[in-house]
Amino acid sequence: MRNTLQSDARKLSSERAQRLQALIAQLPKIELHRHLPGSIRTQTFFDLAAEYGFKLPAHTVDDLRPYVQVMPDTPADLGHILRGLGDFQRCLFVSPTALSRLTFEMVEDAYREGIIYLEVRFSPLTMAGESLTFQEVMQGIRDGLDRARERYPVRTTLLLGLTRTANVETCARIVDLALSLAGQGDVVGVDLSGDEAASPPGVFVDLFDQIRTDGRLGITVHAGEAAGPQSVRDAVELLGAQRIGHGVRAILDSDVVQLVRERKVVLETCPISNVLTGAVPRLEDHPLAQFLRAGVAATISSDDPSWFDSTLNKEYYLALTTLGLSFEELHQAVANAARGAFLPDAERAQLSAAIDSAYHAAAPQFHQLLTPQ
Ligand SMILES: [Zn+2]
DSSP states (O other): OOOOOOOOSSOOOHHHHHHHHHHHHHSOEEEEEEEGGGSOOHHHHHHHHHHHTOOOSOSSHHHHHHHHSOOTTSOSOHHHHIIIIIHHGGGGOOOHHHHHHHHHHHHHHHHHTTEEEEEEEEOHHHHHTTTOOHHHHHHHHHHHHHHHHHHOOOEEEEEEEEETTSOHHHHHHHHHHHHHHTTSSSEEEEEEESOTTTOOSGGGHHHHHHHHHHOSSEEEEEESSSSOHHHHHHHHHTTOOSEEEEOGGGGGOHHHHHHHHHTTOEEEEOHHHHHHTTSSSSGGGOTHHHHHHTTOEEEEOOBOTTTTTOOHHHHHHHHHHTSOOOHHHHHHHHHHHHHHSSSOHHHHHHHHHHHHHHHHHHHHHHHHHHSOO
């Protein structure tokens, strides 16, 4: 199935659309769901290929695009995208210095999008590949974060990823690593990702019990993306997920929507990704507004901005124009993200206050632009 992002349900003149984009660019933003491997600049492939002497199948940024980005004719299939783009970029994970560069550039790009709080996730297993140890992966990424912190006022934290398709012993090693780094500032949680349709959560129950018992790390689980509402229920009830990556298919079962609302589970929806991976047929069908109106703590993230050629600015713009959110609902989604951050209470309160004051101040300008004339 091919997809389209072209639709623009709230018809704006191009002048008003530009003004809206400029206003959105000024808003402080929160990104709870961004993968490091999905946030790599295309030019960096060429720079690292020259530095480390590996070959690429193209000589220009445009020609490399089909290897590093979802294209209009790429099937809307998560497994296909993960195998294609995910596998190709492993050539970059060659040294701690290379990982430091990728991390630094990701934070720099986030700063340019107006992101003030960023939780980045990655699988130590994928980043280590055949050539690096977990320690080298962490060293490279934390070095990139340290350098970015000196330059940019973006609070950035890390989520260590477990992959559904990896064996249990490897996942146990990652849990040990995460627990050994918990409380050291930048590692704040764990994520479970990978093809949920192919691998239910059964084997992860004991590992997540260990994390919950320890209590220092947040838990987020990709669910309700490639599989149905039961996958969201399992993530909450069996794995103790406080947040769900995507969760869009929860909308298909009102009992699961109720469960998520009652337990105050945060849904990290990523509208552009959700359409391009086939989790939602079209942007107009995205359930974000429905979740918010049902009192669910839904949020907006970009998932893999370089794979999907997106930014959080573009996501917010589409939320207001195509997904049918009012400005107050956009504010609610960002406030939900502040409250869902895996940060100490005092820091979350500060983040919420910063968001509320900026969004209250911006509201009159947004109302003026979004009111039909
Ligand atoms: Zn994701």
